[in-house]
Structure formats: C-alpha cells, structure tokens
Amino acid sequence: MSDTGSLDGGIQAPVLIYDRINANKRQTWLMMFAFVFVLGGFATVIALAIGLPWQAAPFVFVGLGVYAAFSYYASSSIALAVSSAHEVSKEDEPEYYRIVENLCIGSGLPMPKVYVIEDSAPNAFATGRDPKHASITATRGILNKLDKSELEGVIAHEMSHIGNYDIRIMTITVVLVGLVALLSDFFMRWTWFGSGSRKNNDDRNGNLQLILFAVAILFAILAPIVAQVIQLAISRRREYLADASGALLCRNPDALARALEKITADPEPLEEANKATAHLYFANPLHDHKSFLNGLFDTHPPVEERIRLLRAM
Secondary structure, three states, rough: OEHHHHHHOOOOOOOOHHHHHHHHHHHHHHHHHHHHHHHHHHHHHHHHHOOOOOOHHHHHHHHHHHHHHHHHHHHHHHHHHHHOEEEOOOOOHHHHHHHHHHHHHOOOOOEEEEEEEEEOOOOOOEEEEOOOHHEEEEEEEHHHOOOOHHHHHHHHHHHHHHHOOOHHHHHHHHHHHHHHHHHHHHHHHHHHHHHOOOOOOOOOHHHHHHHHHHHHHHHHHHHHHHHHHHHHHHHHHHHHHHHHHHHHHHHHHHHHHHHHHHHHOOOOOOOOOOOOOOOHOOOOOOOOOOOOHHHHHHOOOOHHHHHHHHHHO
C-alpha cells in the first residue's frame, strides 16, 4: 500500500505506508525531546535572569520530562475525557461494535476500545499511542444518521489513522502545547502580581519586570497559533492518506464520500468539540464557526477535494 503525491496535486514518488508509520514514530519522539529541551532552556534562562540558582535547572528538565512521559501515556484518556466519551460493549451497540470487529479482521489490527459521545451531531475520531492501546469514538448522531456502509467507511478511515500511528502524534501535540499555554498564563499572572509586590525604585528591577511581562504576553499570543500550525502541518496530508487507506479497507470509496457529504451538510453543532480536539475528528466539527483564522489554521483539507479524490478511486 502506498500514498502518492497526486493527493496534493503534484507528481511525486510513492510513499509506502510503512515509511509513514516510521516517520510518525520519529516525529513523536523528536517533538517530545524538542518540547523538553526548548521549553526547559527557555525556563532556565528566565530563572537565571531573575536570580535563581543554576542548580535549579536540572529539576526543570526532569519536571518537563515527566510531563512529556505523562503526555505519551495519558493523552488518549485526556482526549476522551474532554470529549465526554463513554465506553460501550457489544451488548450496548451490537452493529457499531461488529463493524469495528470486522474491520479489525480485515486490517489485521487489534480490537480497539469502543466509545460513544452522546451528541446528535454526526462525527467520529480515533485515539491511541499505538494499535494495542487504541480506541474508536463515534457520536450518537453518526450512529443514527449514517447507513451501515457509510458508517463502515468512517470507521475504516479512523482505523487507518490508528494503523498509521497518526493519532499518537496528534493527541500528544495537543497536551504538550497545552502546557505552553498554561505556563504562559501562569507566567503572566506571576509577573503581574510580582511587579506589584516589589518596590520599583530600582530601575533594573522595573525593566526586568517589563521584559518578563512582554515575554509572557508573547507566549500567550504564540502558544495557540503554534499549536494550530503544528496540527495543520501534521494532519492535512494524513487525512488524504486515511481516506485512501480507509476506502481500500472497506472496499467502498463512494460510501466514504457519501458519509463526508452527510456529515458536513448536517447543521447541528458538535457541543463536545473545541479547538483543542477538533483536529482529531473525521470531519471538522467547527465548520459552522466561520472566521479568517479558522480558515487559515483549519487542520482538515477541503471536503470537496476529499470527496473528489474518493469518487475518482
């Protein structure tokens, strides 16, 4: 199985699925190491600038390393909890569960855990750090509004994300960049209250507070933008590849195209989705939130192009 450059409108050499899996694994570890060393280096410089001893630096790096490890193991659980998903059994959702089982047999992947979000908007997503620790989540709306072949196409798309290790890097990205946003908020509050609690007779202290405050504002502005840019770079091509892999798995690209049409035409908003989790979904759950920035940092490729490529298969 391979992915060709024609998905992006150009002619390139084919890329094997195994190459994509290996690239995703490498990018995950590189991203985690970069997170620890870049953020740790920045925190160390700031700590030295405000007079803290350099001996505190190892504790900063250890703390960030622990958080990165936590993100690796807990990011999937966090995404499910934020989305208000609950696990279901074969007795609870027999048809949905059987579709997942059959696609697992066809793909050779282990059986993931199966979840439902009690929301009437149709959509779905997958999470997991690897195929052995994966889950498939569908909304109540998608279970009720799609026919069996369309639902099978959507689940096949999400199974492809798991098999390609796409979801590992996407869920970890959210948690890691989320910490940057939290730290920027904390840093801004600390700087604001710190500047008010000190005597500013010393110009040097006053200038330092202004510098720290400016850095905090910069991070507060850049953190969500960086998160969206990372998600944009990670997910758009992967959506095309998951469409192609999913169509191959379910043997019905037209059903997958029809599912895309139904989901994007549905007017109901997905209440449980937000900008932190939107990129995980099969189709953009924030399509009703029209703005310049949403279009600029949209992590999903154009639906019309996805449908055109599926119908050309």
